Structures are given as C-alpha cells and as structure tokens.
Amino acid sequence: xxxxxxVKYEKxxxxxxxxxxxxxxxxxxxxxxxxxxxxxxxxIQETMSLINEKFPGIELGSIALAQIKDTSIxxxxxxxxxxxxxxxxxxxxxxxxxxxxxxxxxxxxLLVYFG
Amino acid sequence: MVLNAxxxxxxxxxxxxxxxxxxxIGLYGPVNSGKTTLANRICLDFLGEELGKVSVVPHxxxxxxxKERVTMKVDxxxxxxxxxxxxxxxxxxxxxxxxxYGLSKAEAKKRAREATKGVIEAIRWLDEMDLVLVxxxxxxxxxxxxxxxxxxxxxxxxxPFIIVSNKIDLKRSNTMRIxxxxxxxxxxxxxxxxxxxxxxxxxxxxxKI
Numbered sequence: 514x515x516x517x518x519x520v521k522y523e524k525x526x527x528x529x530x531x532x533x534x535x536x537x538x539x540x541x542x543x544x545x546x547x548x549x550x551x552x553x554x555x556x557i558q559e560t561m562s563l564i565n566e567k568f569p570g571i572e573l574g575s576i577a578l579a580q581i582k583d584t585s586i587x588x589x590x591x592x593x594x595x596x597x598x599x600x601x602x603x604x605x606x607x608x609x610x611x612x613x614x615x616x617x618x619x620x621x622x623l624l625v626y627f628g
Numbered sequence: 629m630v631l632n633a634x635x636x637x638x639x640x641x642x643x644x645x646x647x648x649x650x651x652x653i654g655l656y657g658p659v660n661s662g663k664t665t666l667a668n669r670i671c672l673d674f675l676g677e678e679l680g681k682v683s684v685v686p687h688x689x690x691x692x693x694x695k696e697r698v699t700m701k702v703d704x705x706x707x708x709x710x711x712x713x714x715x716x717x718x719x720x721x722x723x724x725x726x727x728x729y730g731l732s733k734a735e736a737k738k739r740a741r742e743a744t745k746g747v748i749e750a751i752r753w754l755d756e757m758d759l760v761l762v763x764x765x766x767x768x769x770x771x772x773x774x775x776x777x778x779x780x781x782x783x784x785x786x787x788p789f790i791i792v793s794n795k796i797d798l799k800r801s802n803t804m805r806i807x808x809x810x811x812x813x814x815x816x817x818x819x820x821x822x823x824x825x826x827x828x829x830x831x832x833x834x835x836k837i
Contacts, residue, residue, distance in 0.1 A: 549780075549784070550776075550777055550779075550780025550781040550783070550784050551781060551784060553773075553777040553780065553781075554751050554754075554777060554781050557717065557718075557719055557747065557751065557777065558747070558748045558751050558752075560719060561721070561744040561745070561747045561748045562744070562748065564721055564740070564744045566723065566737070569720050569721060569722035569723075569724075570718070570719050570720030570721055570722070571719050571720060572719060572720065572773075573719050573773050573777075574773050575773070575776075610719070610720035610722065616773065617769070617771075618771045618772065618773055618776065619771065620771070
C-alpha cells in the first residue's frame with residue numbers, strides 16, 4: 514500500500530533513519546521546506562550507502578516558494594521569512610525509486626510520475 | 629542559522645586562499661552526459677592520450693579518475709592543472725537496468741555496488757575543486773533535480789563553474805533550453821565527441837580560473 518508522510522523540516526534530521534525505513538516500505542515523504550543544496554547532497558550520499566537489491570534509491574524533487582511566486586515583492590517576502598525561520602520556504606518530495614518513476618521539475622511546478 | 633553563516637564565511641575564505649598550485653578542474657554531471665568523453669577530448673588535445681573508457685552502459689565511470697599536469701595552451705595563454713573525471717551523480721541505481729545492456733546479474737549487481745560508492749566519492753571530492761565543468765546532455769531536460777543539486781552545491785560552496793552543454797552534434801540538442809533554465813550562469817555548447825566549440829570552452833576556462 515502506498516503512503517504519503519508529511520514531515521516538518523525541523524524534525525527531518527532526527528527522523529532520517531526512520532524516514533529511510535519508510536522509503537523502503539512504499540512511503541513518499543513530503544517535507545514542508547526546500548532542502549538546501551548541501552542537505553540534498555547529503556541525502557543522495559545517504560541514499561547511495563543504503564542501496565541494495567530491494568531498494569534501488571530515491572527520486573527527489575524540491576522547489577522553493579520564491580520560484581513559484583515570481584513577483585519581486587513576493588520574493589522579498591519569502592527571503593525575509595527564510596531569514597527569520599532559517600529554512601527555505603518551499604516543498605521537497607522524496608519518493609522510493611521503486612514506485613516513483615520520475616519527478617519532473619518545471620519552473621513553477623513539480624510533477625510526480627508513478628509507474 | 630549561525631552555523632550556516634559560519635559555513636558560508638569559511639567557504640568564501642577557502643575560495644580566496646585556494647592554492648594556485650595543483651589546480652583541480654573537475655567534471656561533474658548526471659550519468660551519461662559525456663563527462664569522460666569530454667575528459668578524453670581535453671587529454672587528447674593537450675596530452676595526446678585519453679583518460680578513461682566510455683560506454684553506452686550507464687555508470688561506466690565508477691571511480692574518480694585523475695590526469696595530472698595537463699597543460700592547456702590557447703592563444704598564447706597557458707594553464708597547468710589536474711583533470712578530475714568523476715562518476716555521474718544519481719539518486720537511483722537499479723542493477724536490473726544494467727541487465728538490459730547485456731550484463732549478467734552478478735556483473736550488474738557489482739556495477740551497481742561500485743556505482744553507489746562512486747556517487748558518494750564524487751560528492752565528497754567537490755570541495756577539492758578549483759573549477760568545475762558541469763557537463764549536461766543538451767538533448768535532455770536541464771531542470772533535472774540532480775543538475776539543480778550540483779549547481780546549488782557549487783553556488784553554496786563558492787566554487788567557480790561553467791555549464792557545458794554537451795552533444796551539440798546531435799539533432800535533438802538544445803543549448804538554448806539550458807541557457808534559459810540557468811540564465812545567471814556561464815553556458816557553452818560543445819561536442820566532446822567531434823571537438824566542436826572546444827577552443828571556445830578552453831578560452832572560457834582560462835578566463836574563469
């Protein structure tokens with residue numbers, strides 16, 4: 514059975530081992546922020562260390578809210594909010610490669626393909 | 629937040645004091661974008677010998693490959709550097725994909741195991757680079773998450789880079805799509821296979837470093 518789990522960005526680090534367990538068991542993780550590039554790189558490294566015959570990896574897609582709300586005022590608002598919150602406003606989708614075929618990133622949207 | 633600010637300051641300081649000796653130029657990019665073909669072209673042009681083996685089977689390069697002391701000479705200017713070819717970055721590696729290329733199950737599993745280690749190594753080496761050539765396949769959608777992650781990491785670590793839109797010899801090639809996707813970055817279209825536009829890339833490297 515396919516599950517979707519919404520995870521708060523602040524809890525991501527502490528939940529990482531259990532999240533990989535979820536990913537190995539048909540759960541798609543949705544994070545309420547855009548991961549930083551360094552966090553994405555670490556996630557890829559962690560994924561690589563866990564790949565085996567049953568777990569071929571992940572599909573990752575993230576987008577910043579500032580990219581969606583494209584007016585200058587909105588971008589400024591987002592930057593200010595990011596400064597205050599210490600995280601990038603946006604969304605990150607991490608899906609098990611076994612069920613998420615690909616995540617297509619467009620300038621203003623993310624499309625998740627199953628198959 | 630404070631930690632992030634400190635990390636940024638450290639990377640800026642590192643960039644400023646980066647040693648000019650043993651310059652390293654790294655080739656990064658997704659799988660099968662032509663990194664090793666480009667490395668071979670650079671090595672052939674300036675050393676007369678190739679660096680590594682290329683293949684249509686994904687993840688042919690599974691270890692970091694280095695060619696030391698490559699001296700690039702273009703229009704009276706020269707630069708000596710170590711050329712670092714890295715395994716393609718990926719978020720998924722399924723051994724069953726390799727079997728479609730005729731590999732046995734055992735060979736495919738071995739290749740997958742080595743490929744995962746290669747990706748980890750490639751990311752680990754990023755901080756060692758003085759300049760990175762991000763090699764993208766110009767026939768594919770540039771807004772791939774792997775590309776975004778590589779470029780984001782280079783930006784965050786203040787490592788200079790050039791986006792190399794490779795495979796311009798192919799009919800479906802579209803360098804403009806890459807330029808439109810990354811309007812703030814330096815993009816050059818080349819064909820590592822035929823050598824087209826390579827001199828322009830070399831000039832860009834000499835200007836950038």
